[in-house]
Amino acid sequence: MAETLPPPSAAERKKAQDEAFRLTELVVNSQERELRVNSIRIEGVDYTRRTIVEDLVKPILESQNLGDIIAESREACHRLSRLGVFKDVGVTLDTPTDPYGAAGELVDVVLTVKEGPRLYARTGADFSNYDTTTNITARISNAFGAGETIEGHASYAVQPNVALNESAASFASESGSYFQLLFSKPLVPKPVFQRPNRADPDARVELAAYSTNRNMSLYMSHEEEAKGGIARYKTIDPLKGTHEFSYDVAWRHVHKVTQDASWSIRQDAGHSLKSAVGHTYTRDHRDDSMLPTEGSFIKTREELAGLGGDVRFVKGEAEGQWAHPLGGGFSLTASLRGGLLLPLFGQRPRINDRFTLGGPNTIRGFRQSGVGPMDKQDAVGGDAYWAGGLSLFTPLPYLINKPLKGHVFVNGGSLAPVNTRDTLENNARNLIRSPSVSAGLGLAVRFSILRLELNYCLPLTATTTDVAKPGFQFGIGITYM
Structure with missing residues (x-):
């Protein structure tokens, strides 16, 4: 004993x-x-x-x-x-x-x-209101002994082929796919313009090739195929934030346009070549990126297209989030985001470069991309948008220490085209005068790599072109309003 x-x-x-x-x-x-x-x-x-x-x-x-x-x-x-x-x-x-x-x-x-282990593989499936996605990821870490990563990712989405006209619904399936091959390497030692004798793994270079085919039939009458490559340079600072500089070249193809597609879709059908440089800044001081209870988050992105190719625009987006604990397991989260797209040299913005808004991850209570301008049954997007949300997360009885919270929210926003011939004041007035707003309550669950929400949504205000979705709405993703 x-x-x-x-x-x-x-x-x-x-x-x-x-x-x-x-x-x-x-x-x-x-x-x-x-x-x-x-x-x-x-x-x-x-x-x-x-x-x-x-x-x-x-x-x-x-x-x-x-x-x-x-x-x-x-x-x-x-x-x-x-x-x-x-x-x-x-x-x-x-x-x-x-x-x-x-x-x-x-x-x-x-x-x-x-x-650590050098080989990693994972398979999984994600489910939402709109599609089911299966995916596989394989990774070789420290591939050549200097911290390099070689990663391949493939995903395949299947969604019900329900036409926007309910009487024309069928039970066939439509699909979307995404493939990416990524090579990443830390810059150790740092380049000569950095502080001497202070090597740091927080500067990395990445090269990626990708191919994607997106089925847009849920809210647009076409599919979009894209093939391209990206080169990135990243610097990471846990306190000051992460900077990412990128160059992206992509051949894009708007195809499989349906017979009842709107003119907005038809005029952008065919091929286009985008060559763009971009910069992304991210600073995340939240205690949890999926379901935060404290801290702040800021992200900005700027993109300039037109260094070759036939697409020319300047585009910017910004988003922020603030979370504050209230005590007793309660917390309050406020989110705000916005974006602006301006064409260059008199070129008209294309359908695949505009912003879209609405759905369980942005403005709940509306269909995916269901906020903003419509042409017939197609959501054609906009050149400027803003959106904001306020969420109260509450503990649940007997589940206080679990990643499951009650959720009460109100969110809203607006999406509009920009008339370059009009004044800035009039464009701003068009963007803010008629916001789409909804409120609701439900449950939020945090998993290791994503967050799941099930909410009952009630649209409060909507424009004549919005597609509201009152009742229960299911969402799954990484970022939420």
Whole structure:
């Protein structure tokens, strides 16, 4: 029978606390002690190139005292973790064996790492009001020993082929597909224009090739195919935010236009070539990106198309979110977003470049892309939009510690074309004078990679072209208004 040890006595607990306090005080009082690094030993590196790891830990050698050594060693562990190669990183300090008797002024830094698995694969399925998507992702991490990632992703969506005219509904299936091959590499060491001797894995380059075919028949009378490539440069700063600079070239094809398609769809049918540069800035200080209870989020995106190809415009979007805890498991979230598209050189905006609005992830209580201008049965989008929402999340009885919340919301917004011949004041007035607004309540569930909502929605105001969807609405996704 296993022997049960008695709990420590009050005297033993007091002795342990005094010892911990003495060690802490010793370290604090010794931080200014002059101490230099004799060597850095790295243990546990099997596949990763040692030169990459050495570039990340080299700043430890610049330490002048014990405090510097501790701080630089901790920061080196953070850099190694951000490389995306190691799942465990630890550091210890050791006394070197110095034949010249200087061991008291030197210290060895021992970094112990454990490389993560290099192969990863996942399959899954997502469900929403509008389609069912199956997907598969395969990834090779640390492909060539320098933190590179090679990833392939494929998804296939199936949705009911219900025509916009209910009397013409059929039970066939329409599909959409998406394929992407991505190569990503951290820039270690940093380029020469960065701070010398300070390699950092937070700057990355990415190259991606993709092919997609989107079935738009739920709210537009066509399908859209696109094939292209993207080059990106990313810099990541947890405090200041992430910057992403990109160049995207895509061949696009609006095809399978139905017989009853509107003129807005027909005039943009066929091929187009977009060549664009873009910049995205993201700063996320929320405690949870899926179902936040505290913190703020800001994201902006600018895009300039026209560096070649036959599509020319400038486009900008911004969104923000603020979450605040109210106590007792209650929290309040406010969201706001907007966008503007301006054609260049007198070119008319195309149907596949305009904004759309409405649906369970933006303005609930309306059909997907059901807010804004319509041409016959087609949602043709707009050149400017704004949308805002206010959500109250509440705890549920017996489920307070579960990622399941009650949800009460009000959201609204507007989408409109921009008349470049009219004044800015008149365009702004057209955008804000008749917002589409809805309210409702339901449930929000947070999963590891997405959020699910089931809400009862009641449209409060709508324009003559909006397609309202009162009653229960089901949504699944990553970002919500």
